[in-house]
Amino acid sequence: MAKSLGPVKRSFAPWTNPAEKPFIRFENVTKRFGPYTAVKNLTLDIYEREFFSLLGPSGCGKTTLMRMLAGFEEPTEGRILLQGKDLSGVPPYRRPTNMMFQSYALFPHMSVARNIAFGLEQDNLPKAEIEARVAEMLKLVKLEEFARRKPNQLSGGQRQRVALARSLAKRPKVLLLDEPLGALDRKLREETxxxxxxxxxxxxxxxxxxxxxxxxxxxxxxxxxxxxxxxLMQVATPAEIYEAPNSRYVADFIGDINIVEGTYAGEGPTPQFSRIACEGFEALVAHPCTAAPGSQVAFAIRPEKIRITRDAPAEIAVNMLQGEVLDIAYLGDFSVFIIELADGRTFRAAQANVSRLVDRPMTYGDQVFLSWPADAGLVLTR
Known part of the structure; x- marks a missing residue:
């Protein structure tokens, strides 16, 4: 497996192998609804056994893309291939995909077991096979004891698992999940x-x-x-999206980040370093910049990578700011500090609450110093 940025959850990266053929391919796909273009000449490869996410704000085209794969919409231009076969003209019920909707769309008059069995009965599978498949799905989603209950007798999380079991019962090659956890509370969503x-x-x-x-x-x-x-703004692993966003848009969309406009002032101590001249300070960044000296760029840094102290760090001439604590958000596992600089700009710094008791906690109005190592920041050229 190729070297990755940040942690990976399993040894799985077929996209790094040029010989690997994509399982799903969107090839120059455009979708228009009248004068409105929902998807613009998009090409994307997804690999077998991949857990792939389409992420973006409302109206970005992600659901339209999924609906085209499911067969509920047809591309205006381009092709969608599954295992190398063009899906043009193939109706939804003949595609080896199944879709789990945000609303779950369970039948209220049917039991959990009947809901799961519904699609199998429509396919006229033998009764014994249906019963075996339903039992398998109930065990998979840990709902064996709820087989005879109706949807209104279940919690939101249990209904979500019934919808998942029903979607998986027909053994699709691809499971499509449209905002499947949106109705769950935060803790249950994380568990699910x-x-x-x-x-x-x-x-x-x-x-x-x-x-x-x-x-x-x-x-x-x-x-x-x-x-x-x-x-598509960027396609990458979660760690790469977070630690190495390729644009201001992606950096700002994923998590919290401080972004400061500046100019590229040239190389640092070696060609592997870049100097960014920002208003009021200079940032030294531990990776090269592709822009020409004097070009408009942005310096970006995540709040958790900033150290916040009352005393000025020793021997630091760059990557340091001074300001006043304007606001504090205590979030349990960490605290976020809003620091106001002399010119009125604000910076966010996050600090882990590793100890339950702090001798001298920072509070509103304190004068503090912000500092960070050269490998903590980013240069964004677009």
Missing amino acids: QFELMDIQQTLGLTFLIVTHDQEEAMTVSDRIAVMDKGE
């Missing part, structure tokens, strides 16, 4: 994300999920496609 990952790896299926929840995409995905206005 890990359950989805376990089920996906147990079954060895390809999962494609549409979400606007960054945390959800970062948790479950092998790779993420960040979309905006019908276009």
Whole structure:
């Protein structure tokens, strides 16, 4: 496996192998609704057994892309291939895909077992095979004891698992999940994300999920496609998206980040370093910049990579700012400090609450110093 940036959850990276053929391919796909273009000349490869996320704000085209794969919409231009076969003209019910909708769409008058069996009965499978498949799905989603209950007798999380079991019962090659966890509370959503990952790896299926929840995409995905206005902005692993965003848009969309406009002032001590001249300070960044000296660029740094202290760090001439604590958000596991600089700009710094008691906690109005190592920041050229 190729060397990756940040942690990976499994030894799985077929996209790094040029000889590996994609399982799903969107090839120069455009989708128009009248004068509105929802997807613009998009090409994307997804690999077998991959847990892939389409991430972006409302209206970015992610659901339209999924609906075209499912067969509910047809591309205006371009092709969608599954295992090398063009899906043009193939109706949804003949595609080896199944879709789990945000609303779950369970039949209220049917039991859990009948809901799961519905698609199998429509396919006229033998009764014994249906019963075996339903029992298998109930065990997979840990709902064996709820087989006879109706949907209104279940919690939101249990209904979500019934919908998942029904989607998986027909053994599709690709499971499409449209905002599947949006109706769950935060804690249950987090638990269910890990359950989805376990089920996906147990079954060895390809999962494609549409979400606007960054945390959800970062948790479950092998790779993420960040979309905006019908276009792909970046396709990469969660760690690469977070630690090495390729643009201001991706950096700002994923997590919290401080972005300061500046100019590229040339190389640092070696060609592997870049100097960024920002208003009021100079940043030294431990990676080369592709822009020409004097070009407009941006310096970006995540709040958790900034050290916040009352006293000035020793022997630091760059990568340091001074300001006043303007606001504090205590979030339990960490605290976020909003620091106001002399010119009125604000910076965010995050500090882990590793100890329950702090002798001299920082508070509102304190004068503090912000500092960071050269490998903590980023240069963004677009």
